[in-house]
Amino acid sequence: MGNNGGMESGDPAALPVPAAERPHRPGLTAVFWAVLFLGTAVANVLVKWMRALRDGEAFPAGATSIEEFSSAFASLGLVALLHAAARRWPLHADTWRRRIGLYVLGGIAWWLLHVSAMVLLRKLAFAVIGQHYTYGDWPAQWFYEFFKDVQTYSLLVVAVHAVAWFGRQRQGEAHLLAPPDDGPPVEPVERPQHFLVRKLGKEFLVATGDVEYAQAAGNYVNLRVRGHDYPLRITMAVLEQRLDPAVFLRPHRSWLIHRGQLRSIEPLDGGEALLHMADGAKVPCSRRQLPLLRQALAGS
Missing domain, CATH: 2.40.50.1020 (LytTr DNA-binding domain)
Incomplete structure (x- = not known):
């Protein structure tokens, strides 16, 4: 040669x-999502603490932290799957019509997986501190999470594809x-x-x-x-x-x-x-x- x-x-x-350079810099992407989800969990805990302080109520710091961070960690695991799906089935002007149904089904899968992983993490964490965790009545509690999860999932789909689009524009x-x-x-x-x-x-x-x-x-x-x-x-x-x-x-x-x-x-x-x-x-x-x-x- x-x-x-x-x-x-x-x-x-x-x-x-x-050292090998990855074109999509997955390390930076993982750090971004970790900061976003875990930072949101910290903010939610602080908001609930300040609300309890304002109303003169007791604040269960341990239980509240477990609930917020379990949701954050479950979302972190799922957002990696969403990134993989976005790379495999990107939404473009000529493809979104035949692929939008796939993303709708993805929203239902996100909800079921997120709630299941979140509840499992909470049960494990509460068991560690010697307490029992009960998620709530079916179907009311699950469908309460459904509307929140679908909203979060939709925003994440838009964000992931917007970032991919901007990256294509920046890179060319x-x-x-x-x-x-x-x-x-x-x-x-x-x-x-x-x-x-x-x-x-x-x-x-x-x-x-x-x-x-x-x-x-x-x-x-x-x-x-x-x-x-x-x-x-x-x-x-x-x-x-x-x-x-x-x-x-x-x-x-x-x-x-x-x-x-x-x-x-x-x-x-x-x-x-x-x-x-x-x-x-x-x-x-x-x-x-x-x-x-x-x-x-x-x-x-």
């Missing part, structure tokens, strides 16, 4: 690479260059040398050769270019046909990589492998594709 080679298939540390969305209205195309449209990227109202070109790797994400394929992800509305199979097979390799059904960005191959048990990229990312390689990948690399 020339200067980009130096690759030891049995020694992934042959060339040191920086890529498009294949269309043939011009008049005259011959500047470059072959079927195998473009550039992608047209729209970012915060501006347009610029990204060279195909600058794409380090690509990952399928629902209706999109995320193109990784110099630390940024540019969603391209295309299937992975079509993108593979558009890119030069001498430059881009398909190690996995959901991934394409630029061979010049590959630094090492780490074999795994079962015949699969992890591909260590120049930016520190780890790309999976399937057992079926690994021999083909090595054959392609050997041919270079």
Whole structure:
């Protein structure tokens, strides 16, 4: 592989690479939701304490804290599932009509799972302090939570997709260059040398050769270019046909990589492998594709 080679298939540390960078920064997202839900729980406890203080009533600090934080922790677990669903089934102008029913069912599932997890956490916590917890009468108490949970779920769905939309606008969305209205195309449209990227109202070109790797994400394929992800509305199979097979390799059904960005191959048990990229990312390689990948690399 020339200067980009130096690759030891049995020694992934042959060339040191920086720490892996996750395109969606799940760590920051988890911190945000933890601060939001746990901060809300703290605020609710303080409000109830101040209300009891104002009315001259006793304040059961332990029971109140358990009730608020159990709801917060149950929501934290579910919001991770919501993020996964939003990435798998994103709502766009051309998809929301056929997917909105899925999110409606998701609201019912959120309610049932949230209440079940919340009650279980409360029973466990109260048992630890030597008390017994009773949630309330069915169905009144459950449907009381239903309206609150559906409202919370709806706001979270809007928030998650709004953040995803803003992220796409900030990072930019890529498009294949269309043939011009008049005259011959500047470059072959079927195998473009550039992608047209729209970012915060501006347009610029990204060279195909600058794409380090690509990952399928629902209706999109995320193109990784110099630390940024540019969603391209295309299937992975079509993108593979558009890119030069001498430059881009398909190690996995959901991934394409630029061979010049590959630094090492780490074999795994079962015949699969992890591909260590120049930016520190780890790309999976399937057992079926690994021999083909090595054959392609050997041919270079």
